[in-house]
Amino acid sequence: MKKSTENLSTLSLSQKIFSGLLILLIGLNLFGFMKEFFSYQKIRRFFPHQFAGYKFLGLQSVLKGEPIIGYYTDKNLDDPKNNKDFSQAQFVLAPIILDVNNMRHRYIILDCSNKDIALEKMNKLNASPVKVSSTGIILVERKP
Amino acid sequence: MTTILSLFPFLVSSFIGYFLIHFLDDDKKIPTSSRVLLGCGLGLGLSAYITFFSFLIFDQLNRLFIITIHLLLFLFLLRDHIVSQTKKTQSGSFFKSFGAKDLVAVLTILVCLLPTIYMLFLYPEGGWDAWSVWNVKAKILFLGQEHWKNIFLPVLWRTSPHYPLLLPLMNVWGWIFNSQTGLMAPILLCLIFTILNISLLFYALKDRIRLWINLLISALLLTLPFFYKFAASQYADIVVGFYLFASLYCLVQARMQSQKVFALLSGLFLGFLSFSKNEGLTAGLMILLLAIPYLQRKNSFDTKKILMPFLAGAFISFIPLMIFQTFYAPANLTFINGFTSSIKPTGFSRLQVVLIFYLMLFKNLQWNGLWVMFVAGMILGRNKILNRDMIIIPVFLMLYGGVVTFYYLLNTYFEIGWWMSETLHRILFSLLPTISYWIFLSLFSSRTAIDNSKP
Numbered sequence: 001m002k003k004s005t006e007n008l009s010t011l012s013l014s015q016k017i018f019s020g021l022l023i024l025l026i027g028l029n030l031f032g033f034m035k036e037f038f039s040y041q042k043i044r045r046f047f048p049h050q051f052a053g054y055k056f057l058g059l060q061s062v063l064k065g066e067p068i069i070g071y072y073t074d075k076n077l078d079d080p081k082n083n084k085d086f087s088q089a090q091f092v093l094a095p096i097i098l099d100v101n102n103m104r105h106r107y108i109i110l111d112c113s114n115k116d117i118a119l120e121k122m123n124k125l126n127a128s129p130v131k132v133s134s135t136g137i138i139l140v141e142r143k144p
Numbered sequence: 145m146t147t148i149l150s151l152f153p154f155l156v157s158s159f160i161g162y163f164l165i166h167f168l169d170d171d172k173k174i175p176t177s178s179r180v181l182l183g184c185g186l187g188l189g190l191s192a193y194i195t196f197f198s199f200l201i202f203d204q205l206n207r208l209f210i211i212t213i214h215l216l217l218f219l220f221l222l223r224d225h226i227v228s229q230t231k232k233t234q235s236g237s238f239f240k241s242f243g244a245k246d247l248v249a250v251l252t253i254l255v256c257l258l259p260t261i262y263m264l265f266l267y268p269e270g271g272w273d274a275w276s277v278w279n280v281k282a283k284i285l286f287l288g289q290e291h292w293k294n295i296f297l298p299v300l301w302r303t304s305p306h307y308p309l310l311l312p313l314m315n316v317w318g319w320i321f322n323s324q325t326g327l328m329a330p331i332l333l334c335l336i337f338t339i340l341n342i343s344l345l346f347y348a349l350k351d352r353i354r355l356w357i358n359l360l361i362s363a364l365l366l367t368l369p370f371f372y373k374f375a376a377s378q379y380a381d382i383v384v385g386f387y388l389f390a391s392l393y394c395l396v397q398a399r400m401q402s403q404k405v406f407a408l409l410s411g412l413f414l415g416f417l418s419f420s421k422n423e424g425l426t427a428g429l430m431i432l433l434l435a436i437p438y439l440q441r442k443n444s445f446d447t448k449k450i451l452m453p454f455l456a457g458a459f460i461s462f463i464p465l466m467i468f469q470t471f472y473a474p475a476n477l478t479f480i481n482g483f484t485s486s487i488k489p490t491g492f493s494r495l496q497v498v499l500i501f502y503l504m505l506f507k508n509l510q511w512n513g514l515w516v517m518f519v520a521g522m523i524l525g526r527n528k529i530l531n532r533d534m535i536i537i538p539v540f541l542m543l544y545g546g547v548v549t550f551y552y553l554l555n556t557y558f559e560i561g562w563w564m565s566e567t568l569h570r571i572l573f574s575l576l577p578t579i580s581y582w583i584f585l586s587l588f589s590s591r592t593a594i595d596n597s598k599p
Contacts, residue, residue: 014524018587021517022360028512029367033259036369040266051269067291068299087276087302091269094280095288099299 053088055135056109062131062139063096063107070108071098074117085111103142110138149321150328154188154336156214157317161187163221166228169405176241177347182409185340185390188333189416189461190217192313195320196464204289207320245355249346252359253339256366260338263376268327270334270378277303278380282315283325293472301477308468310420311380330378337382338375341389341577342366348393348581353588361584365576369510374573381574384424387417389577391428392537395435398450400533407439407454415461419468423548423571430543431536432458438536482556490553494560498552501564510569518583525587537582541575 011019063069071089075082077100089111090098099105103125112118118138122129127140162183165174174182194213198206269275280303284295296305311333318329342362349358365371375382394410397403418428435454441447482490505515522529530538548571552564 015588018517018521018524019357019360021520022357022364025512025514025517026360026364026367029364029369032369032509032512033367033372037262040262044266053269053275067288067294068297083302084272084276087272087280088269090300090302091275091280091283094283095286095291095294097284097294097297097299102299 051088053085053090053092055133055137056089056092058133059109059131059137059139060093060096063093066096066107068097068099068105070102070105071100071111072103072108072121073100073111074113075111106142108140108142110140112136112138146322146326146328147332150318150326150332153191153214153317153320154332156218157187157191158184159187160190160214160217160221161185163218163225164190165405165409167221167224168408171403171405173401173403174405175347177246177350178344181340181344181347182390182394184336185344185386185416186409186412188314188336189310189387189412191317192310192416192419193464195313195317196309196468199285199292200467204292205286205316210317210320245350248355249343249350249359249362253342253346253362253366256342256363257335257338259367259372260335260375263372264331264334267376268331270330270376271373274330274378277307278311279315279330279378281307281309282312282319282330285309285312286316286319286325296472296474298474298477304476304478306473306476307380307422308419308425308465308473310416311383314383334376334378334382337386338366341375341382341386344386344390344393345577345581349585349588352585357584357588361580364514365580368512368514370569370573371576373510374570379570380421380424381570383420384417384427385574385577387413387420387424388427388574389581391417391431392540392578393581395431395438395454395536396533398454399439402441402446402450404450404453407450408457410435411454411457411459412461414458415463415465418462419465423574425465426547427540427544430547431540434536434540434543478557479555480557482554485556488556490556494553494556497560498549498564501568505568505572508569518579521583521587525583528586528589529583531586534582534586537578541579541582544575 071086073082073086077083077086086098086100089109098109107130108125108127110118110121112121115136118136122138122140125140125142127142129138130141131139158180162180164186165179165183166172169179191214195205195210198204198209202209270279280300281295285292288294294300295303298305314333315325315329318333319325322329342365345365346358346362349361391410391413394406394413398407398410414428414431417431418425436451439447439451439454441450480488482488482494505511506513506519552560
């Protein structure tokens, strides 16, 4: 205790002020973290489901060896939520490249808002479904 | 098992880096702690470069080549290390030099790492740019075989195909003993670079300021919301932060101690910094230019003694970047010159937004008033912050700030509010170890070796 008092007394005024600021800031940081920690804990069980890319996981086995495939969506990719979902899909399916709205590839992923839009697109592309996921993602193959 | 297999390559890199510094440091002037920390960063950078050369030579990932080069390097350097250890009784062996202060530091850093570790568990896939930029590239490099160059395709514009590849290459190296990609290697890299940043800062300040203040600084950064969130985000900014700080720290040491090995290391770290991100490239080139006058001494022999190793290190380390920029990097698809564009011109309102964002830093709760404290530090330490040996840091920071501001005004591709909210904090985060070193050393340094320098 005596040593630390001596330690403090050797500091200049500016150093004392700054040390005080340092301690204050650490206190604020810890208080902020604890607050965040408890709010995170409440919703923690939902976090694993935040990663939308996992709904594309089953498609890899079918697409082995395909370097690039088409990706069609009627959703607005400028919307951050849809953009995020698409980026996560690209991450999960990598090294396969998803070519957005390019319908000339053999395989195309349809990520549509509803089944009717997907069916209409399939007919337009003259394509047949190869894999349909429970989350509404359809992998189609264009007929030659 | 995946954890061990992911950790093992990073351990190998760290040992290679440690032994390499031991090999380069003829006079054994670098303290063991710095040798460990700088060696770890050096080794990881080298591993990324060796992995990159696998793609250049074989046009795909060649595990045999990468592992063989690592093994040969490891054995050669280990042999050198053992020979030099048996020749003379080393006082600097790692365990001998590890004292009570180090133990306190390690324990403090470990405890203060908890927020970062918690974030890593909460978001194991990392933040937005982790999956959409860095890790997706790493996956394509690792699994893409001869199609690895697809990472440069314009359809992947969301992944910024023009960005340098240091971090993805490190991740690829982390997966080298696995058949599949996994989350563990990117998570471990985050942790390793967080520890490196904080520990290097601690040891850079260790002999200059009081232990308890030094520990408070580590605690301050590790508990700062923006620090632990970005540290755990799996973005390249933590890597940029380390190489920027390591490069400047070695440069300051090279000048203060006239040590050529520090100059060489500084040059090498500049290359890694430039290959880590475009911001890193900008910073790297600026430091390269600033270092030439900074390392000048009255005696031209002394100047050559430290300038030549610095330039040699930078030249060697810039080779992968030069190859990447010349033969692979596509044009930046997210760029519009706001000064010439009639569709998206830049203007006073854009400047206003930029300035407002800078002002908002002072009241942003994620920074918790850190920038107010730094400004206070600059005012309180005004007599020391511009001293000759540290001058390169404030000059660099001012110029870098100017370039970043200019780029925000120049490139009008993105809506400025969104762009700044996404990028400004990351840029500042990567500067934190450097700014902390500069301000805390200026303010608390009890022994101003700075003032005793010989110009």
